[in-house]
Amino acid sequence: xxxxxxxxxxxxxxxxxxxxxxxxxxxxxxxxxxxxxxxxxxxxxxxxxxxxxxxxxxxxxxxxxxxxxxxxxxxxxxxxxxxxxxxxxxxxxxxxxxxxxxxxxxxxxxxxxxxx
Amino acid sequence: xxxxxxxxxxxxxxxxxxxxxxxxxxxxxxxxxxxxxxxxxxxxxxxxxxxxxxxxxxxxxxxxxxxxxxxxxxxxxxxxxxxxxxxxxxxxxxxxxxxxxxxxxxxxxxxxxxxxxxxxxxxxxxxxxxxxxxxxxxxxxxxxxxxxxxxxxxxxxxxxxxxxxxxxxxxxxxxxxxxxxxxxxxxxxxxxxxxxxxxxxxxxxxxxxxxxxxxxxxxxxxxxxxxxxxxxxxxxxxxxx
Numbered sequence: 001x002x003x004x005x006x007x008x009x010x011x012x013x014x015x016x017x018x019x020x021x022x023x024x025x026x027x028x029x030x031x032x033x034x035x036x037x038x039x040x041x042x043x044x045x046x047x048x049x050x051x052x053x054x055x056x057x058x059x060x061x062x063x064x065x066x067x068x069x070x071x072x073x074x075x076x077x078x079x080x081x082x083x084x085x086x087x088x089x090x091x092x093x094x095x096x097x098x099x100x101x102x103x104x105x106x107x108x109x110x111x112x113x114x115x116x
Numbered sequence: 117x118x119x120x121x122x123x124x125x126x127x128x129x130x131x132x133x134x135x136x137x138x139x140x141x142x143x144x145x146x147x148x149x150x151x152x153x154x155x156x157x158x159x160x161x162x163x164x165x166x167x168x169x170x171x172x173x174x175x176x177x178x179x180x181x182x183x184x185x186x187x188x189x190x191x192x193x194x195x196x197x198x199x200x201x202x203x204x205x206x207x208x209x210x211x212x213x214x215x216x217x218x219x220x221x222x223x224x225x226x227x228x229x230x231x232x233x234x235x236x237x238x239x240x241x242x243x244x245x246x247x248x249x250x251x252x253x254x255x256x257x258x259x260x261x262x263x264x265x266x267x268x269x270x271x272x273x274x275x276x277x278x279x280x281x282x283x284x285x286x287x288x289x290x291x292x293x294x295x296x297x298x299x300x301x302x303x304x305x306x307x308x309x310x311x312x313x314x315x316x317x318x319x320x321x322x323x324x325x326x327x328x329x330x331x332x333x334x335x336x337x338x339x340x341x342x343x344x345x346x347x348x349x350x351x352x353x354x355x356x357x
Contacts, residue, residue, distance in 0.1 A: 065352040076341045086139035104168040111172035
């Protein structure tokens with residue numbers, strides 16, 4: 001009867017140690033380095049040579065930044081391997097930031113008119 | 117003696133039934149996560165107000181014109197090179213930090229110490245680079261509430277049609293936001309370095325060996341990666357966009 005809780009305890013500990021091996025750490029490092037190199041390539045080569053305008057480059061920077069954030073939070077901070085409850089407790093509040101971005105982007109449009 | 121579990125006992129074994137952490141992480145680690153969440157809100161409000169002010173501006177100092185020197189080596193014409201180096205240093209120190217955590221899982225005290233020392237050196241190098249960067253901008257005339265002289269300020273804008281009043285206004289906004297946000301981030305890096313040093317001393321004294329777990333390394337690791345994460349965003353919105 002008492003073997004039941006012990007069993008779940010074991011399952012938890014097994015989950016805690018899976019995840020980051022040294023090989024995987026370096027893989028994530030090279031992904032982060034690669035993304036940063038792509039950003040530099042856009043900023044130092046594509047935009048100055050007119051192959052890309054700021055209007056296309058900026059959204060690409062933001063997407064690449066979010067990709068880097070995913071790798072840092074998911075793998076380096078280990079959140080990808082945590083319980084779903086903890087993942088939601090951290091990620092869901094962050095979504096409110098998107099709300100603030102939308103509100104202030106909209107607001108800044110009006111500031112332009114006020115300043116003109 | 118029946119081996120079947122009664123309905124009530126079975127309920128108690130679920131993660132949310134109480135008596136243990138439903139998140140299956142230690143208390144201190146969970147609190148570190150929630151602290152970082154609150155810190156994420158602080159940084160995002162700073163960065164979003166920067167975004168809103170810049171988005172509504174008539175002209176803004178161009179990153180490839182403002183940041184085009186490598187202090188002590190190249191004065192002009194090397195945009196983003198120095199900040200690229202800073203970014204690389206910080207990502208690298210994040211890697212040594214995960215390697216310290218990984219060594220901690222194997223209870224390999226010596227490895228933990230060396231990776232932690234590597235992380236501390238990375239942090240100090242980043243702070244040194246930031247000091248040079250601040251010093252360079254300060255020597256150009258930028259500071260909180262201060263901008264370079266007009267003929268020099270004009271060279272930092274792509275919008276050549278902008279009036280002097282416009283350049284003065286947005287030059288000031290840029291200066292204030294830049295020093296506040298990178299300063300707040302640099303302060304976090306500095307705190308991180310201090311915390312890392314304290315933890316490394318604890319490792320050397322065998323505190324975690326006696327405790328049987330190097331969980332503390334994971335907690336400071338979370339903080340350190342968060343500092344790296346914030347830099348990724350600062351880098352994008354101040355230097356690239």
